[in-house]
Amino acid sequence: MDPGSGMKEFEPRSIQRETLVDIQGVPLFSTTLEKWDPLWSFKARPDDLLICTYPKAGTTWLQEIVEMVRSGGDPQKCARAPIYRRIPFIDLVHPVLSGLEDAEAMPSPRTLKTHFPVQLVPPSFWEQNCKVRTIAWGSWFDHVKGWWEAKDRHPILYLFYEDMKEDLAQEIRKVAHFLDVELPEPILNKIVHHTTFDNMKANPMANYSTVPPSMMDPAVSTFMRKGTVGDWKDHFTVAQSEHLDVVCARELGGSGLTFRTEL
Structure with missing residues (x-):
């Protein structure tokens, strides 16, 4: 299967620099505003898992960890498609990828991704009688404080990048416990090995090297940086x-x- 199958190509010169607009007090791209109604009315499902992070805060690392935990540590299941197909980015508005459309077409149970602060998450995630599980990764000020405070009202696991770097196995155990997954030691060790930074950076199903160069050119800058x-x-x-x-x-x-x- 072509990892990029189903992608629409486009001419890079057709892309213009986006302007910022205010959405509930948060500066976001104008294209997000154009898709705001379907975003805000997105229908969560009771068994959805939402990974909520500040941009460039270890999102892809956590996505792959969650996928490995949910797959019982089977790297072949994680190799079925690139990570942006396995875990749709619901607030991504882009000519090539539509995370919202991918999410709506995906069978349950779904793992989804957003960079939204807590107040912009579609209400349906909070209307599922606390059955929606959310993992938040900390980064900055209003964004991180909002998710930090929300963890007292909703089932949220708040993780820190530095803790992951210091003791990856311990943090993976937290994820597994949060997901009600039993994780035998051999499976845990396999997940730790699979999700080291070097292995992730070399993995085409995780490092975004399969997206069209018109969208992201690794010759200019790799998606995964130093870690x-x-x-x-x-x-x-x-x-x-x-x-x-x-x-x-x-x-x-x-x-x-x-x-x-x-x-």
């Missing part, structure tokens, strides 16, 4: 680091939410 913790030290001055510490203390103060910045 490290603490790389900020190679880019921030001491003054910039101190300023960010002040901003984080102000924005996250009182939330009980803290982040590690190095291991």
Whole structure:
């Protein structure tokens, strides 16, 4: 099967720089606004799993972990299609891929992905009598505080990238427990091996190398980058680091939410 089968090609020159618009206080692309009605009215199902992350916060890593846990550690099941087909990105509005259409056509149980903050998640996810399971991955300010607070009202597993890097097996156990999946030690070890950063980066079913170059050109930049913790030290001055510490203390103060910045 061609991993990109069903994709519509388009001319790169037809793509224009998008403008930002306000949607419930959140700046998003204007194309998202054009699709807002079907997005907001999206019908969740009771056995849906929604992976909610801030962009470039380890989303693909967590997606592959969830797929491996749900498949009983069988990498062949995860190789059936690229990850963007296995786990539709519901708020992706793009000429080549339509995550919303893919999600609506997918049989249950579905694993879905969004970068939306908590207030923009379609209401149907909260209307399933707490049967919808949501995994949130922490990253920044209003986004992370919203999901952090929502975990007290909904079945949400909140994970941290630094914890995953420090002890991947322990965090995979958390995911399995959250999904009510028994994970024998040999299967856990297989999942840990399959989802190391180097193996993920080399895996065409996870590294986005199968999308058309007109959408993402790996010769310009690979989708999966360094996968490290603490790389900020190679880019921030001491003054910039101190300023960010002040901003984080102000924005996250009182939330009980803290982040590690190095291991």
